[in-house]
Amino acid sequence: MFWKFSHKICFMEWLWLFFSFRKSLHFLPTFPTQSISVLSEILEILTFILEHNDCFKILEFFMDFRMRYNLVVATVDQSSSKIVLRGIFFVVHRFKDVCVLCLAIYLRSMPHKLPRYIKVPNGKEKPLPKKFDWRDKKVIAEVRNQQTCGGCWAFSVVGGIESAYAIKRNTLEELSVQQVIDCSYNNYGCSGGSTVSALSWLNQTKVKLVRDSEYTFKAQTGLCHYFDRSDFGVSITGFAAYDFSGQEEEMMRMLVSWGPLAVTVDAVSWQDYLGGIIQYHCSSGRANHAVLITGFDRTGSIPYWIVQNSWGPTWGIDGYVRVKMGSNVCGIADTVSAVFV
Structure with a gap:
């Protein structure tokens, strides 16, 4: 039962991730110099998911990711989209060497x-x-x-x-x-x-x-x-x-x-x-x-x-x-x- 519930949550997180990226990528034409960097960040996140097939661990990762995304998007406007993009992916770097599972x-x-x-x-x-x-x-x-x-x-x-x-x-x-x-x-x-x-x-x-x-x-x-x-x-x-x-x-x-x-x-x-x-x-x-x-x-x-x-x-x-x-x-x-x- 828990296994099914967990993987359903992960599927919803995948949907959220997809729409989040669509929203963030909306800014990319205005900032072409950031496009390659942002795409590499997306690749990092996808790599994280592939390397960690523990659904609970992935969920905790995205909970903080989503909190960071919502906080930054709510406090800046489109003219500051570079900050938005940096904020969205900032948590990825912070979590590279941090104990995700320990927090969870x-x-x-x-x-x-x-x-x-x-x-x-x-x-x-x-x-x-x-x-x-x-x-x-x-x-x-x-x-x-x-x-x-x-x-x-x-x-x-x-x-x-x-x-x-x-x-x-x-x-x-x-x-x-x-x-x-x-x-x-x-x-x-x-x-x-x-x-x-x-x-x-x-x-x-x-x-x-x-x-x-x-x-x-x-x-x-x-x-x-x-x-x-x-x-x-x-x-x-x-x-x-x-x-x-x-x-x-x-x-x-x-x-x-x-x-x-x-x-x-x-x-x-x-x-x-x-x-x-x-x-x-x-x-x-x-x-x-x-x-x-x-x-x-x-x-x-x-x-x-x-x-x-x-x-x-x-x-x-x-x-x-x-x-x-x-x-x-x-x-x-x-x-x-x-x-x-």
Whole structure:
């Protein structure tokens, strides 16, 4: 039943695509120099469809494509048709190396209803700094690129483990994300997963994560590889996961005390982020992506979280995004995890 329904949707998306191109190609005679470029963009989209016969994945691709098309066409006139054409195809470029499937089915595994964080009185607390960033302490690994693998959940968790190990041992090791993608049996590999499920698996099994150089990233789910116990590896001793919505000041304390935080967010509108502070524009209303908070900055008029993404260093601000603090923007405080090694 689902198969038939899915393919019917895809057929409708094909119809929409056809009429969209007819409408956009109406402008081409006025701009002959753009014609060849636009036609090559159309070829790229058709190639995408042929390479990805997963109807659900194609549908998610076109949902954002259509949103971009409608937004641009509604805000420019025919004299600005060059902008229209650029806008129509802009999303194609943004999605080339972005985790389409991760955005689509991140919560394919059972979502976790986390307990609310309850503050335990602990005498006089130290005042929080106005600005704090774990990158300044050289305990944050380089920004990675998950490419077309929906393994954002694994990148977020491994990033947290790398930092926890570096804080404790004063040595920053690049650990294997592919190991978590392949071996975390309670997740779906490159088809989506949960940060909490991954941490639960690591905590229960005490699996040692090896170096990335020994188990390199393949951008697809593979068979789980096992290593000798004598080999180098990092295992976790535990983790904490809470809902901090409405308590972002306590979330700051957790970050300063325990290290970078793996969080889930609504990132549907993040694909074309270029800079600045995200304050609104979280359209889907549910978590669909996982990232790593490395710090915060409250020195300006708008306080913000400093967030490491896994879409490569060319995305955003050198691979990072700034998200406004205090209003649970994009659900950033709903599912927050810290890890201990």
